[in-house]
Amino acid sequence: MTLTEAINTTRRHIDAHWEQTFRDSSQAPTAREFPLPRPHTVPSTDPCMWLFFYWDSYFTNLGLLRQNRLEQAINNAENVIHCIEQIGLVPNISVRIALNRSQIPVSAVLFEDIFRHTGDLAWLQRAYAALNKEYAFWMAMRLAPNELNTCGTNADPITLANFYDVISHRLVDIPTDPVARMQYLRHKMAECEVWDFNPRFDQHAANFNPVDTNAILYQFEIIAGDFARTLGLPAEESVWRERAAHRRTLIDRYLWNAAKGFYFDYDWAHGRQGQVVSAAPYFALWAGVCSDDQAATLAQNLPLVERAHGLMTCAEGSNTSKN
Structure with missing residues (x-):
């Protein structure tokens, strides 16, 4: 065939x-x-x-x-x-x-x-x-102090306990201490707003600005501006364009690493980029966030996550925390 x-x-x-x-x-x-x-x-x-x-x-x-x-x-x-x-x-x-x-x-x-x-x-x-x-x-x-978005959950303790019943068979590192367990479950539930489950957020998902979430929100703002124009709402279109431009500036400031030619999730709570190389930066390419130079560099770095049958979610050796 x-x-x-x-x-x-x-x-x-x-x-x-x-x-x-x-x-x-x-x-x-x-x-x-x-x-x-x-x-x-x-x-x-x-x-x-x-x-x-x-x-x-x-x-x-x-x-x-x-x-x-x-x-x-x-x-x-x-x-x-x-x-x-x-x-x-x-x-x-x-x-x-x-x-x-x-x-x-x-x-x-x-x-x-x-x-x-x-x-x-x-x-x-x-x-x-x-x-x-x-x-x-x-x-x-879901807004962090640096004006980029994060992930999270509004779950109460009862819902978190029910969540444990759902995921416990999938994970092997759930703490036994009640307080630590609740913190862990909140982190895992927050991860579900991005990827469940992954090593990108060092066990504190709500402390990070995910690359993919913010790239898609940039695309969201661009499309919403297009809709406003189509519907004859020029003032609203202008607001959406300003939002998208501001987000792109923040993405470049916090998520882009020029030395490595790659986007990384940003730990806003500690003021540093995450260490995990993942496929998430390619959402920025798809969403139109990248400049031409950034896009070319991302394309050159594709082998970091590319394997014979597709892309790995996270590169080998980048698992800096337990899953």
Whole structure:
């Protein structure tokens, strides 16, 4: 089988099995789940994964749109809008214990893809209103003193204890001391707003400005400005442009390491860059944060995380803390 034949076979398989990934949670048990108004796309047909996951929905939508399944892509976008309208954020997962945290905010680029396909200005107005509300969450609840964003959780002790029941089988280094355990669980839950679980944040995720989160928020601000222009809101467009320009300056100041030609997460609590080389800087390339010179340097440094079958999340030898 040639490479082209293999690709076409894979595409046909995906197209034939999309319906197996569509789930209606509108009547789900509300004690556990946060019901969604439209069918959502799940990342796996394993029943344990039959939930809505925030950033998975964006990448899934790319496939749906490519295979002319606009209706389901709109359903996913509508569920994102619903979450923002109802709880002010898009949860990491559509379960009750996850309503205290979000995930890398891909709503803007997800909405942009839908609008490109529909041109529906009335829908864009709703989506734009949702973006404003979600942005308020990130800037009120996840803003570090250096004006870049961090990750975190608003979970209470009971929710953290429930979280332990969910993750304990996945981790081997959970402290036995009650206070240390709660601190550890809060860190692990905060990681879920970025990557769960990883060595990037030295066991204190809320103390860091993640490269990928801030790169996506830069993209978010650019797209929101584009929406404001499309909707005839020049004053709001100007505000979004200023926000994006300011964030780009801060990203260059705190996250870019010119000597190494790479972006690093920034430990704002201790005033230093993290040490872990990861694939996260390539979100900055995708989001348009980089200058031409930075982009070229990042491309040259790709072998730091590139292996035969793709990219490693974190480079070998960069595990400076327990996972």
